[in-house]
Amino acid sequence: MTRSTIERVVLAWNEDLPYIPGEVLVKFRSGTTTASQSGALSILRGPVDAAETEWIGDVLLARTTSEPDAEAAAAALRRQPEVEWAQPNYLRRLHATPNDPSFSRQWNFEMIDMTRAWDINPGANANVVVAIIDTGITTAAASYPFPLWTGSRFETVNLPFAVSPDLAASRIMPGRDFVFWSGPVLDMVGHGTHVAGTALEETNNNLGLSGIAYGARLLPLKACFGYWDLQVLRSAAGIPGFVNPNETGSCPDSAVAEAIRFAADNGARVINLSLGGSSPSAITLDAMNYAVGRGSFIAISMGNNFERGNVPQYPAAYAPQINGAVSVGAVGRSQRRAYYSGTGDHLELVAPGGDLRDGGLPGVIYQMGLDEFDIDPFVIIRPRFDHYFEEPQEGTSSAAPHVSGLAALLYSQGITTPAAIEAAMKRFAKDIGAAGKDSEYGNGLIDARATLRGLGVAR
């Protein structure tokens, strides 16, 4: 990222803006010439910075410093006849709430009958690639010298990274970083590692916790950044100070869409999106349609804002219109909707996401994650990312990878199209809540064993 881009991202982060200022995603109508495209862009108050312009598929990411209000810029562009759609480069938020470390109980797998499901299909196989589009999953054990602001000056600090001890290196593909750098994928938040753990963590290895599709390969795609990513980027650009430590993570639409397309182009059969935001995103919808069309099933978290207005979250709200993408809500230990889990007609399935109010800490989801005492931005200025522990989290972020893991198992069992995977999960979901599909539980709670076992002639 260039300095000006970093400055815009830092501004969005600190001001809690829903988009990156000055960045607009534009899709031109087919057949529009380059000259006509330039003509359409010329209506913006200031010039588009050609050096920072980039194409994501057939969508142009345009950057301009003279019009920071991306909503206004997008609205102006939408009125041009050459433009099919235009939107700000929205920032999606991670759908998880970290909690204090304590227990390591995976009641969630019993709830969806995983033990007996593994009898039928022990963890999928290496032919199935699951892409986790998130804050990254660290793929390298090394220390990297990164500049950091220490409060009074910039200092180059060797930040140590390690691969999660409960993820076999042989199953981790190199992946791609869309937001931080061109080096190995690094997780500086822990969210991506936790999400990946539910779907893919090693199982039967006498270590840590288990994951659903423990034989599948993991494609780590970093499309979200957290406090430390941004702090390093900011320091590298020579911008003193600290970013807001209250923010948990942000995911630009441009990066998410690029990652979805990359996943589909690189053989991912399953894509997990544990993120979302309240603004529609045409670029993400386009990318999801592209991925499903190429055979990728997508699981998307519903969002955790039930008690904060319950505004529909995107891209989850797009799921019902895509045969092969599923929106996933969360239930707690007693199979009741988790207090935070978003509801609505667009909810399709629920899975365990944990609920502190339903059993306390034993009632949340435990997977391997970064040791939060090593990365707490309120107390640390030199973090380390090589310590892992059994991290408790709750959120629809944790529910979605249950569906992703099951999708990987179904694919390896023989259900090989995204639409059929979605249909199978819905067909065998346990109907909880009001009879039939409802806005609190969708089609019900996923049942891994029943879905894998399928149908005989009579039963």
Place this chain on the structure above:
Amino acid sequence: MSRPTALAIAICTLVALVLPQPADAQGTLRLRGYFVGGSTWLTATDSFDAVAGSHRASSIGGGAALTIWKDAFVDVAVLRMKVDGQRVFVDQGTVFDLNIPLHVTMIPFDVAGGWRMAGRVSPYGAVGVSRISYSERSDFAAPGEDVNSSGTGLLVLVGADVTFSRLWHVGADLRYRSVEGPLGQTGVSAFFDERSIGGFAASVRVSVGH
């Protein structure tokens, strides 16, 4: 050896031993035991095509026909059909194999009454009832998940025997069974809305007796 096959052989042997005397007089009870083997084309075509790739099942068994008055007879038979396949999921007409072995066994018990025309070539026809025991087993089934059920329905039986010696006859045996059983409620048969466990069976029939 399966139970129906053993039963058929036992019946044939019994008939051959017990009733060797000529019995061409009208009004005399005449017994003919037989063995049949052939194929059944099951009515639930889509369901069996989905799990087994075919709705044709081999059938084997035997029975006995007792002439009770003039050329009127009562026919009793038991057969066995077996279909091996795998569990599936069906979405919008596409079948996805799940590689979980599945075995269906059907044992029809047929009782029919009809008329046989006399002669070296003797056609016959009968109607009656068929009771089919249906069992479906698959790997990874928990207790109670396998299916053991039965249904009873119409049987139509036609065929012709050709007499080769005083006791031995060979012929063709065609049976149609219309039997509703455990299908159509859940499973892939519900998806295809197929309820019958019956079908059309064509067999070679080897008989011994009069």
